[in-house]
Amino acid sequence: MWSTRLLVLGLVRWLGPVHGYLVRRELDSWRLPGVSEIGAGSIYHALKRLTADGAIEVVGTESVDARPARTTYRITASGETEFQRTLREKLWEVSASDDPFHTAWTFAQVLTPAENIAMLRQRAETLYGRVEMVTQVLASTTSDFKEANEEAFLPAHARAMIKRQADLWAVDAEWCEDTAGRIESGDLVLEPDLDADHAKYWRESISSDRFVERVAMFREGLES
Amino acid sequence: MWSTRLLVLGLVRWLGPVHGYLVRRELDSWRLPGVSEIGAGSIYHALKRLTADGAIEVVGTESVDARPARTTYRITASGETEFQRTLREKLWEVSASDDPFHTAWTFAQVLTPAENIAMLRQRAETLYGRVEMVTQVLASTTSDFKEANEEAFLPAHARAMIKRQADLWAVDAEWCEDTAGRIESGDLVLEPDLDADHAKYWRESISSDRFVERVAMFREGLES
DNA sequence: GTGTATATAGTCAAAGTTGAACAAGGAAAC
DNA sequence: GTTTCCTTGTTCAACTTTGACTATATACAC
CATH class of the missing domain: 1.10.10.10 (Winged helix-like DNA-binding domain superfamily/Winged helix DNA-binding domain)
Known part of the structure; x- marks a missing residue:
């Protein structure tokens, strides 16, 4: 790497x-x-x-x-x-990042709706916890080297980086809560795991050029 | 992995x-x-x-x-x-994700303010472009298998995943614009690269237990 | 007709990653 | 007072990743 x-x-x-x-x-x-x-x-x-x-x-x-x-x-x-x-x-370059949750969520429909809701709510809480933590770190430090007691010094670009991470965690958490709510309300219906008809349809779609072409177009658009 | x-x-x-x-x-x-x-x-x-x-x-x-x-x-x-x-x-488990930009930004202060501003603005544009693209994909597809022409079918959990990615890209873009603006306005002052005094201070801080302890506390808080 | 590109299906050597293990000193626990 | 753990500093074997390469068939261009 x-x-x-x-x-x-x-x-x-x-x-x-x-x-x-x-x-x-x-x-x-x-x-x-x-x-x-x-x-x-x-x-x-x-x-x-x-x-x-x-x-x-x-x-x-x-x-x-x-x-x-x-x-x-x-x-x-x-x-x-x-x-x-x-x-x-x-x-x-805006390069690809490796997001473990993104990978795992690929198979979200394997879990029951109830389990998904519990998982998402728990995840949201963990993420909000992190946001609070780093917010406190930002509040208890300063980028001003002179004014500060040395212990509280944190360079400006590091502070900015932490802020970015906090923002990312916060929207992730919001998405989790929102998604949990949508599953609960029935707005978001996860396909049941291994439904024979759909699985067959997907198997065929994946092999078919139609599907591959559509995805290819989509990717080209993004890369340009 | x-x-x-x-x-x-x-x-x-x-x-x-x-x-x-x-x-x-x-x-x-x-x-x-x-x-x-x-x-x-x-x-x-x-x-x-x-x-x-x-x-x-x-x-x-x-x-x-x-x-x-x-x-x-x-x-x-x-x-x-x-x-x-x-x-x-x-x-x-809310596991760590590998973010290339996070890594590279560690050394942001090596670039001049002007270069940073240009880079951040360009990055924001690229990210907004991606958001638009996937928004169009979401608009042109449906999770309803029966009603649709088959080509437009995209499972609900995949749609949710794409929405999450779009949200993440959007806040990332906002952060980039905001940060570019703050550098421009002088609100965010990046430490100049390799300033002898600060470098020396940091070298000492890093070795000192005081620093390590502070970070350790911070990490424990996050993991609990 | 012939060159060029692409799809199919997979192998392999070179490089990178991981985490335990080593070894020895000092601090803390009981 | 000795067992136990942490810190310092590095190595190593086992595992994983990368992406260039092989080899054939078909489609397409010129």
């Missing part, structure tokens, strides 16, 4: 000479919960790959006490170029 | 006896653009893994003409159990 590479490269660039463990702690602490995380192994792998590619270089290997030796890295000129290029590329 | 496994298992379950290529076509056509896709190799890999685990089984291998032989699979009782369990697990 480019995101691991970009994050690790960006952190090595930003933190100056660093060893893998600091990058790892950085990532662990920085990233919002509910936003996907990067495993320890991936970070070390990325560091090695970036080194092999000449984007970063080894500064040295120190051994404090009898602790495991640690290798320190620094960004190179070619790494700086790659970073600037990749960053712009990824910010400008 | 569990999502590949769940999708492939669910499709084998739903489509009845199928071969890999049909599952692949299915996934290609079904999934919304802007929502992550699954590579061809992953599908065949998942089919083999599921077979090895006893969740699905080989029905047979046919050879039509001189085309490549195709293997047909069917879900087993143990696969049905796994499907039901995993599906509920994933629907109920």
Whole structure:
């Protein structure tokens, strides 16, 4: 995934000479919960790959006490170029995101309406809880470095990013409540699971070119 | 990733006896653009893994003409159990999603304010474009199977899923416009890239337990 | 008629991800 | 005072993903 590479490269660039463990702690602490995380192994792998590619270089290997030796890295000129290029590329392109709920909901009609309603309401509550939490974080911090006691400092772009996440969680929660209500009221009727006729129809539709063409048109429209 | 496994298992379950290529076509056509896709190799890999685990089984291998032989699979009782369990697990848990923009925006302060404004405005436009597109799709289809010309049929839960995606894209777009405006008006001031003092402060904060503790508290709150 | 593209069906090597495991020191628990 | 857990820093094997490639048949253009 480019995101691991970009994050690790960006952190090595930003933190100056660093060893893998600091990058790892950085990532662990920085990233919002509910936003996907990067495993320890991936970070070390990325560091090695970036080194092999000449984007970063080894500064040295120190051994404090009898602790495991640690290798320190620094960004190179070619790494700086790659970073600037990749960053712009990824910010400008509106790329696909991997949404686990979207995937799972594909099979929503397998659950009973009652179970779906319970699930959606619970999800909405969890999401509203998150919104409240990050709202409090925003309220208890400031982007003004000078005025603040240092502990309350949170950079402006990080605050903006958190705000975005809160907005996204909030509409997601609203959608959940709305959808639960629509199932309850009978406005939204989920096809029963494995209805023989419909399943047969779908099997045929999927194979048919008619269907594939319609979807293709739809996709082209979106990509243009 | 569990999502590949769940999708492939669910499709084998739903489509009845199928071969890999049909599952692949299915996934290609079904999934919304802007929502992550699954590579061809992953599908065949998942089919083999599921077979090895006893969740699905080989029905047979046919050879039509001189085309490549195709293997047909069917879900087993143990696969049905796994499907039901995993599906509920994933629907109920509010799991992390991988958002490429979130990752890239981490380094937003590297771009100039002007570049950020241009990028955000362009992103907003692209997202609004998508919203319009799927809104048209929703308008031109119906979840009523009987009344419709068959081509316009789209199951209710799929329509709901598309609506959710449209809502998410819409707030994302609003956030982009709002943020662009705030940068323009000077309300949102991005820290300049690599300011020596702040970088030093951050390097120290990150290492300090004070910072880690604060983040830990924040995370616990969210997870409870 | 011949080149070019696309649909069918799948394989494979190279790359990336995951999470447990290692090892040793220090802090906290009982 | 010793069992137990956490922190530091990294490695490793097992697993998953990617996407280019193979090979044939058919459709379409020129």
